[in-house]
Amino acid sequence: MNCLHLYDSQTRENRKVVPARGDTLRFYCCGPTVYGPAHIGNFRTFVMQDVFRRVVESTGIKTKHVRNLTDVDDKTIRQSQEAGVSLTDFTAGWTEKFHKDSEALNLLSPHVEPSAVEHIPEQIEMIATLIEKGHAYRADDGSVYFKVDSFDDYGKLSRLKEREITTSETEREDSDEYERESAADFVLWKARKEEDGPNYWESPWGQGRPGWHLECSAMCKKHLGESFDVHSGGEDLLFPHHENEIAQSECCNGTSFVDHWFHISHLMVDGAKMSKSLGNLYTIDDLAEKGFTPEEVRYVLFSGSYGQQLNFTLDSLKAAGKALERLRDFKEKLGALPDGPASSIDDFGPFKPVIEALLNDLNTSDALGKLFSLVKQFLKEIPNLDTDSLNEARRGFACCLYALGLRLDIPKSTKSAVPDDIADMAKERWEAKQNKDWGRSDELRDAILAQGWQVKDTKEGYTVSPL
RNA sequence: GGCGAGGUGGCCAAGUGGUAAGGCAGAGGUCUGCAAAACCUCCAUCGCGGGUUCGAUUCCCGCCCUCGCCUCCA
Numbered sequence: 001m002n003c004l005h006l007y008d009s010q011t012r013e014n015r016k017v018v019p020a021r022g023d024t025l026r027f028y029c030c031g032p033t034v035y036g037p038a039h040i041g042n043f044r045t046f047v048m049q050d051v052f053r054r055v056v057e058s059t060g061i062k063t064k065h066v067r068n069l070t071d072v073d074d075k076t077i078r079q080s081q082e083a084g085v086s087l088t089d090f091t092a093g094w095t096e097k098f099h100k101d102s103e104a105l106n107l108l109s110p111h112v113e114p115s116a117v118e119h120i121p122e123q124i125e126m127i128a129t130l131i132e133k134g135h136a137y138r139a140d141d142g143s144v145y146f147k148v149d150s151f152d153d154y155g156k157l158s159r160l161k162e163r164e165i166t167t168s169e170t171e172r173e174d175s176d177e178y179e180r181e182s183a184a185d186f187v188l189w190k191a192r193k194e195e196d197g198p199n200y201w202e203s204p205w206g207q208g209r210p211g212w213h214l215e216c217s218a219m220c221k222k223h224l225g226e227s228f229d230v231h232s233g234g235e236d237l238l239f240p241h242h243e244n245e246i247a248q249s250e251c252c253n254g255t256s257f258v259d260h261w262f263h264i265s266h267l268m269v270d271g272a273k274m275s276k277s278l279g280n281l282y283t284i285d286d287l288a289e290k291g292f293t294p295e296e297v298r299y300v301l302f303s304g305s306y307g308q309q310l311n312f313t314l315d316s317l318k319a320a321g322k323a324l325e326r327l328r329d330f331k332e333k334l335g336a337l338p339d340g341p342a343s344s345i346d347d348f349g350p351f352k353p354v355i356e357a358l359l360n361d362l363n364t365s366d367a368l369g370k371l372f373s374l375v376k377q378f379l380k381e382i383p384n385l386d387t388d389s390l391n392e393a394r395r396g397f398a399c400c401l402y403a404l405g406l407r408l409d410i411p412k413s414t415k416s417a418v419p420d421d422i423a424d425m426a427k428e429r430w431e432a433k434q435n436k437d438w439g440r441s442d443e444l445r446d447a448i449l450a451q452g453w454q455v456k457d458t459k460e461g462y463t464v465s466p467l
Numbered sequence: 468g469g470c471g472a473g474g475u476g477g478c479c480a481a482g483u484g485g486u487a488a489g490g491c492a493g494a495g496g497u498c499u500g501c502a503a504a505a506c507c508u509c510c511a512u513c514g515c516g517g518g519u520u521c522g523a524u525u526c527c528c529g530c531c532c533u534c535g536c537c538u539c540c541a
Contacts, residue, residue, distance in 0.1 A: 236535085236540055305480085308473075308480090313478075368490070438501070445501095455503090
């Protein structure tokens with residue numbers, strides 16, 4: 001196997017991921033709504049998409065990665081108003097935060113990061129086409145809806161029958177619900193409302209703003225074409241968001257929208273769905289406060305298979321820290337590593353089992369198992385290796401690190417600086433130890449420990465680190 | 468109710484029709500003044516009950532339990 005085989009949520013089978021056209025794999029990821037800091041559940045999706053891209057590129061295939069920013073919807077509008085700033089300023093702030101977190105997690109930047117607000121004309125154009133073709137209609141209030149029963153294939157991704165959607169028991173409070181011809185129909189253009197404030201745009205159907213589902217269809221079309229290779233997002237987006245994207249795009253463009261659907265399952269925390277009310281919703285900053293690095297978070301987020309809900313716990317973060325330390329130790333023993341990704345899987349050399357596991361539906365868990373087994377094996381063999389073998393190992397290991405997006409370059413000591421008094425005590429202890437004053441030495445070590453610091457001896461000297 | 472996922476050692480988590488990767492934790496050992504680190508060794512028969520099979524954790528049936536989606540959601 002020398003190319004990625006990935007589970008396709010639509011056909012429900014593992015299928016090859018190869019560019020349908022040219023030499024570049026084109027893929028779209030539903031990005032964040034920028035109204036607050038993204039939590040680690042959001043980042044599980046983005047981390048897995050990142051691993052996906054890294055693995056594809058490691059086989060020598062180029063990619064075009066598009067990930068949008070949702071910068072206009074009910075939440076962004078409402079919260080920007082509550083914050084008393086313009087929608088643009090509000091979303092710009094959270095976009096910056098998202099970029100900062102993404103960088104900390106070592107996510108590759110998408111080649112294009114389009115935003116909904118920047119693509120209003122494209123969205124209007126699609127709506128016009130949909131109306132022309134009889135797939136959409138304008139309601140009395142000026143909103144435009146997609147006519148679900150005009151598209152026979154509706155439900156082909158989620159396999160939900162239209163009947164099941166329309167019989168939803170949910171109370172419809174929103175007044176514009178009454179404008180729809182059918183409860184299954186979804187909004188393409190939302191007529192301007194009082195509470196939208198200055199956040200509206202002109203359109204042939206009156207003032208308003210685009211519906212959420214449409215932005216992705218419009219941005220896909222503009223940046224990847226009417227038909228492209230892979231579309232990805234969290235599992236919750238499968239319905240209705242992706243189903244609706246298919247409907248809009250295929251009806252508008254008259255061609256197949258996406259070849260391969262890649263959905264990432266949700267992250268659970270302590271066995272339950274993440275929610276603010278349960279107090280188990282973490283951001284990168286929350287975890288940093290607890291002393292965990294973004295790399296540890298990244299490790300946990302890809303340690304389980306993406307098609308399976310993953311149970312996140314603080315213990316698993318601690319375990320990740322230890323695991324990363326082992327890898328870091330191995331890296332130091334190997335010596336300087338070459339840079340850059342693999343240009344083909346041959347570059348993985350002795351570490352080929354790792355990439356093979358990844359090519360098998362991104363089996364990161366199996367890949368880590370293989371990686372640790374190889375690391376253990378090499379630790380024994382390093383002293384006996386000739387230069388060529390050592391270089392092959394270095395190259396292979398570097399390729400693994402790239403594919404998984406690990407840097408292993410964050411020294412433990414940067415977590416926090418050692419206070420002067422602790423440093424002095426540690427120094428005094430070392431001196432006592434040199435004088436074989438074991439009593440004084442141990443006494444000082446205990447005292448340091450009581451302050452929340454740990455002193456450890458090495459061959460050359462000692463280190464001080466927080467507990 | 469409809470659709471879907473899953474129950475593997477103390478925790479996280481792969482995997483396979485022929486007696487179960489890896490990480491963490493734990494136990495013992497080497498090393499060390501002691502400890503830490505490192506290294507070595509040890510530690511599960513896979514929710515329950517049937518069936519198919521020479522053989523099932525892996526296939527089939529039933530049951531129990533957990534979780535997700537069906538409404539904004541990564």
